Amino acid sequence: MSQLxxxxxxxxxxxxxxxxxxxxxxxxxTLEASLAAIDDAGLTPKAIDGIVAYxxxxxxxxxxxxxxxxxxxxxxxxxxxxxxxxxxxxxxAAMAVATGVATHVLIPLGRAGYSGTRINRRVGQMRQFDVVxxxxxxxxxxxxxxxxxxxxxxxxxxxxxxxEQFGEVAVTMRRHAALNPNALMRKSMSLEDHxxxxxxxxxxxxxxxxxxxxxxxxxxxxxxxxxxxxxxxPVYLSGMGVGHPDSPSAITQRPDIxxxxxxxxxxxxxxxxxxxxxxIDVAQLYDCFTYTVLCQLEDLGYCPKGEGGAFxxxxxxxxxxxxxxxxxxxxLSQAHxxxxxxxxxxxxxxxxxxxxxxxxxxxxxxxxxxxxLGDGSLAIMRR
Amino acid sequence: xxxxxxxxxxEWFEATGHGTVHSWTVSHHAFHRGFKDTTPYTLVTVDxxxxxxxxxxxxxxxxxxxxxGAPVVLEYHDVSNELTLPRFRTHE
Numbered sequence: 001m002s003q004l005x006x007x008x009x010x011x012x013x014x015x016x017x018x019x020x021x022x023x024x025x026x027x028x029x030t031l032e033a034s035l036a037a038i039d040d041a042g043l044t045p046k047a048i049d050g051i052v053a054y055x056x057x058x059x060x061x062x063x064x065x066x067x068x069x070x071x072x073x074x075x076x077x078x079x080x081x082x083x084x085x086x087x088x089x090x091x092x093a094a095m096a097v098a099t100g101v102a103t104h105v106l107i108p109l110g111r112a113g114y115s116g117t118r119i120n121r122r123v124g125q126m127r128q129f130d131v132v133x134x135x136x137x138x139x140x141x142x143x144x145x146x147x148x149x150x151x152x153x154x155x156x157x158x159x160x161x162x163x164e165q166f167g168e169v170a171v172t173m174r175r176h177a178a179l180n181p182n183a184l185m186r187k188s189m190s191l192e193d194h195x196x197x198x199x200x201x202x203x204x205x206x207x208x209x210x211x212x213x214x215x216x217x218x219x220x221x222x223x224x225x226x227x228x229x230x231x232x233x234p235v236y237l238s239g240m241g242v243g244h245p246d247s248p249s250a251i252t253q254r255p256d257i258x259x260x261x262x263x264x265x266x267x268x269x270x271x272x273x274x275x276x277x278x279x280i281d282v283a284q285l286y287d288c289f290t291y292t293v294l295c296q297l298e299d300l301g302y303c304p305k306g307e308g309g310a311f312x313x314x315x316x317x318x319x320x321x322x323x324x325x326x327x328x329x330x331x332l333s334q335a336h337x338x339x340x341x342x343x344x345x346x347x348x349x350x351x352x353x354x355x356x357x358x359x360x361x362x363x364x365x366x367x368x369x370x371x372x373l374g375d376g377s378l379a380i381m382r383r
Numbered sequence: 384x385x386x387x388x389x390x391x392x393x394e395w396f397e398a399t400g401h402g403t404v405h406s407w408t409v410s411h412h413a414f415h416r417g418f419k420d421t422t423p424y425t426l427v428t429v430d431x432x433x434x435x436x437x438x439x440x441x442x443x444x445x446x447x448x449x450x451x452g453a454p455v456v457l458e459y460h461d462v463s464n465e466l467t468l469p470r471f472r473t474h475e
Binding site (some may be wrong): 135136137138139140141142143145148149150151153154157158198199200201202203204247252253257 | 386405406407408409410411412414415417418421423424426428435436437438439440450451468469470
């Protein structure tokens with residue numbers, strides 16, 4: 001059995017209000033969310049002695065050290081996996097507190113994704129996308145929608161996946177967002193609304209694409225035996241894994257563009273936790289696009305490759321379905337905090353604090369991350 | 384570096400420009416102002432005979448709709464006196 005299974009727990013969570021339009025800087029949003037998470041953990045900022053800062057954001061560990069007036073951080077790291085960073089940071093933090101290198105590790109993430117630098121600008125500045133910047137951007141592939149659309153198109157052509165199945169994901173996430181006071185998009189959406197939304201990068205329509213938003217989220221990770229003496233019910237980190245796709249430099253260079261790094265991360269995390277996909281009561285899946293959700297369901301092992309479209313039909317991802325998914329509304333309808341909002345929501349569900357959208361008797365859940373055009377991460381938690 | 388044998392040696396050779404469609408997307412929204420006047424445009428991902436994949440626009444005169452495995456060939460398009468870009472056309 002892995003030494004890391006249940007050796008660490010999430011002891012505090014925090015979020016800002018999510019917005020589209022703010023004067024606040026990413027640092028300010030990071031600090032607001034961090035203070036909320038530290039307070040939730042029953043700690044003061046100076047008790048934080050480790051940090052996993054967001055590698056793709058503008059905020060570094062030194063900013064928090066300065067702001068907290070702390071003497072030092074005993075542990076400082078980043079997990080450079082784009083949208084997979086948040087779930088990967090849980091693995092990193094768990095290792096730090098389980099080994100005694102640090103006591104309380106903060107994972108903060110604040111971004112002005114709407115009011116500050118937009119994603120298509122950031123992609124062009126990232127070293128890991130050099131192949132894309134040199135060979136694909138000059139011919140008109142300039143934003144994530146255009147990089148991911150061919151994955152979805154190939155899936156549709158090979159397996160008969162339909163736009164209506166993508167719509168099923170969008171409509172379900174929106175229904176969940178309507179139950180969440182801190183979600184940006186709460187107006188009801190029908191499958192007809194999804195089908196009528198304008199085409200962005202075929203097969204992706206507007207409602208297949210996630211939001212760009214402003215806000216921050218943060219969590220505190222502590223050693224399990226310490227978390228049991230802290231004010232909140234501990235949510236244990238049972239299994240964690242990360243994985244990169246074959247040929248991570250560009251989606252186009254992969255042997256199989258319909259399989260993500262998560263396909264490698266999933267067996268590692270399930271084995272560490274000692275559970276199977278059937279044991280999961282609630283799932284928070286990184287949903288930069290609707291297609292990404294059904295592809296990850298395949299890579300997690302919920303169904304064979306090609307059957308993700310059929311899997312999401314019939315309300316299976318709804319609160320009353322077999323696998324309630326993105327109960328906060330996800331990146332599609334809550335907000336885009338690079339998936340740390342998914343981590344916060346999973347903890348809330350497993351604590352039993354998801355008012356109005358609580359999955360009954362949720363004991364075990366999972367959260368995925370997906371970023372940098374294919375990196376995957378997975379954390380399995382239990383109460 | 385070659386990911387199979389880790390050789391650092393490399394050489395140029397001329398590719399035939401022939402390949403088959405691996406996937407595609409039709410861009411209706413221009414994410415860069417340089418492409419505002421050309422939407423909608425189709426970007427094809429092509430398995431080149433040379434053994435790599437390449438992305439380029441599909442010439443507007445090409446046959447539609449596309450299908451996986453459809454044969455295409457690369458050509459060069461003079462966008463202006465100073466700019467030449469690759470594009471594919473269908474080649475049944």
